[in-house]
Every structure is written in structure tokens, then in C-alpha cells.
Amino acid sequence: MTEVLKTAHSATVRAWVEGWVISRNAPSPVREPWGLRVDVGLPGHVARHVVAAPTPETLQHLTATLTTPGTWLKLCAPPEAVAPLLPPRWAVQDPEFMMTAPLTRAATTAAPAADTSAAAAATAGAPSGYTLAVTTRSGVTAVRLLTAAGEVAARGQYAVAGRTAVVDQVETAGNHRRRGLGTVVMRTIAAGAASMGARTGVLVATAQGQALYETLGWTLHTPMTAAVLTS
Known part of the structure; x- marks a missing residue:
């Protein structure tokens, strides 16, 4: 090297x-x-x-x-x-697999991470039956897809360090998998991080997560x- x-x-x-x-x-x-x-x-x-x-x-x-x-x-x-x-x-x-991806505001139509209004959730394209909630506290932005009963069906969070967004704790509840929820979470994260000035995303994935992230344009770093x- x-x-x-x-x-x-x-x-x-x-x-x-x-x-x-x-x-x-x-x-x-x-x-x-x-x-x-x-x-x-x-x-x-x-x-x-x-x-x-x-x-x-x-x-x-x-x-x-x-x-x-x-x-x-x-x-x-x-x-x-x-x-x-x-x-x-x-x-x-x-x-485990460290992966990276370029981030642009055009990655999705999701609203900026700081916007938690119902209109923003609709813009982000939450699947039918779910509500998208995006909140930021102490430099950490959490993205959650909630059921009508308020249960967390899928989630993830990120923190921006310089021009890099570190994606963390992405998971989908077992009884909500294979519905594209992870994709919605990841695209919302990408757009929100880009709107905060991040130009590169980095995360560490399991073997199962790696397969999802590859479909979204993430590549293996190490x-x-x-x-x-x-x-």
C-alpha cells in the first residue's frame, strides 16, 4: 500500500x-x-x-x-x-466490513434531518403503515420508522465528524424485515447527512448488512x- x-x-x-x-x-x-x-x-x-x-x-x-x-x-x-x-x-x-459511500443531497427526496414534521416524513416516502421520525440531539440524528402503535420497526442513527457521516446501529425488527424499511432508513440518513455538509459516509457492517448496503452504493473499504x- x-x-x-x-x-x-x-x-x-x-x-x-x-x-x-x-x-x-x-x-x-x-x-x-x-x-x-x-x-x-x-x-x-x-x-x-x-x-x-x-x-x-x-x-x-x-x-x-x-x-x-x-x-x-x-x-x-x-x-x-x-x-x-x-x-x-x-x-x-x-x-465485519467497513464500508464507505459518497453522499449527495440528491440521494433521496428525504427532508433534512432536523425537520421532524409530518410533511417532512411524507416527503421522505415512508412505506404505507409506517411513520418516519427524525430527531437530532447532542450531535446524533436518529431515524426511525414507527408502526401505527408507535413501535420501532426500523432504525438507524448517524453523527457527522468533519465532512464524514458515521452511520451506526441500523437495524430492522424481525417481524418487519423484507419490506424495504432498511432502504428507507439508509436513504434518509444519506440525504440528512449530506444536508449537514457530510460528503462521505462510513459504517461497519455485519455480513448480512453488507448485502443491503451494497445495493445502495456502499463499497468495501476494509x-x-x-x-x-x-x-
Whole structure:
């Protein structure tokens, strides 16, 4: 990887971390020689260490010095490349995929994220039987599709860090899947983020989510591996 590509890759990873901490109301990331550390401070998620370019030497150092259960590694590499380098106490999770997409206001007819009126929801094209609710608080914009009974059928949220929007916690309730709700949420997010000045979107997807995002124009930036220290 050339220096230019390395710099661009590191910038994308850092933007993701910066948006993620806003989305999760976590402390600001701390620079480390090998990447970024976020002191999350939650049970089972004490801290996360994000490594944009994991090497055997880096992983040896981290796994030798990190001793608190509930500490996470987020490694920008496929599991087959890094899992063999992790001691048994580190539980490797299902594969993840960092994805990016250009954002433009023309991505959808959705209204800007700050507009939560009924007219805006109608403009956004909520499917029949659902109401679109968009709210922003403390820099985090939540997009929800609600049933007539007020239940959340699908949701997602984003935070803008510079000119990058970090998309987070996108999910559709099991009994509302295969109705295009995830697509509505994602397109609403894209348009809202673009209206706030974001020009690039970044997210980390599961294998199942990756399939949806690809249909919406998102492309793979890097495979990722998450591992947690269990004992």
C-alpha cells in the first residue's frame, strides 16, 4: 500500500472512530503509536483499541499488555490474517466490513434531518403503515420508522465528524424485515447527512448488512475483525 493510500485509509478509520464516539456518547479517542483508543467504560466494553494497520508486532504488544476483561480490539484486517496471532483468551467475533459511500443531497427526496414534521416524513416516502421520525440531539440524528402503535420497526442513527457521516446501529425488527424499511432508513440518513455538509459516509457492517448496503452504493473499504478479552 502506497503512502497516499495509507494516509487515506488512516483518515477514514479515524473519521469512523470520531463519529462513533459521538454516536455512542463515549469519550474522545486517544492517539496511540499503533492507532486509537476509546475508553468506553461500560461493563463488557471497558475500552476499544482500533488498529488501522495491524502487524504481528503490534498485536503481540497489545495482547501482552492489555489485561482487563472486556477490552476490545477492532482490527482493519480479515479474521484469517489476524486471528492466528491472538492468544486463546481473545474471543474473535463474526467478520465485519467497513464500508464507505459518497453522499449527495440528491440521494433521496428525504427532508433534512432536523425537520421532524409530518410533511417532512411524507416527503421522505415512508412505506404505507409506517411513520418516519427524525430527531437530532447532542450531535446524533436518529431515524426511525414507527408502526401505527408507535413501535420501532426500523432504525438507524448517524453523527457527522468533519465532512464524514458515521452511520451506526441500523437495524430492522424481525417481524418487519423484507419490506424495504432498511432502504428507507439508509436513504434518509444519506440525504440528512449530506444536508449537514457530510460528503462521505462510513459504517461497519455485519455480513448480512453488507448485502443491503451494497445495493445502495456502499463499497468495501476494509474487512474488520473484532476480538474481546474474555479473562
